[in-house]
Amino acid sequence: TLKITLFFFVVVVFLKQQEAAADLALEMSEPAEPAGQIQFSLEFDIYSSVLTLKIIQAKGLPAKDVTGTSDPYVRICLLPDRKHKLETKVKHRTLNPRWNETFYFEGYPLAKLQKSILYLHVFDYDRFSRDDPIGDVYLPLSQVDFTKKPCLWKCIRAAEDTK
Incomplete structure (x- = not known):
């Protein structure tokens, strides 16, 4: 037994x-009904163990403000490490923001990087209240071919409506 x-x-x-x-x-x-799309590129330097992420732009974001626009920004994190959160600048009054901002993740050897998940969380900035989540993207880095220095468009999964 x-x-x-x-x-x-x-x-x-x-x-x-x-x-x-x-x-x-x-x-x-x-997602079946995306909350827009986001474009970004990835590059990995195997010798210095540095991942370079460039957040390029987004398009077709939903309007979160009464003016019919949003004030979007992106919060970036490599999971499962939730320690280092990076953010783009806020782009005011647009549903098609262009950031062209570059971020560096140092000290990530390839073995550790392939166990990580790139997490992009798009928010609408609100000056006097909590920022509204627009949606997010998860990308397992084990699925990325870094030899090609990919530039990707990914659909944004809409955030659960919290209001």
Whole structure:
């Protein structure tokens, strides 16, 4: 009976891991109704272990302000490390912002980088209240071919409406 109990325990743990992996894959898939698109490029210097991310632009963002526009900016993070959050500048009154801002992640050897997920969270800046989330993008860096210095357009998954 100990073998049977151990077998069922292993099966339950395996199924829970599969369920968690399926949930994460769903979060990272292309959304059915995107909240616009974002363009960015990635470059990795294997010798200095530096990832260079350039946030180029976004298009088709939803209006979050009463004026029919948004004041978008992007918060950037490499998961699972949530320590270093970087942000672009706020672009006022636009649904098609152009940032052209470059960010550097130092001390990421290729093995660590391939276990990381690039997380881009787009917000609408509000001066007197909490910023409104517009949506986000998850990109597992294990899926990126850094030899090609990719420039990507990704659909933004709309944020859950919190109002």
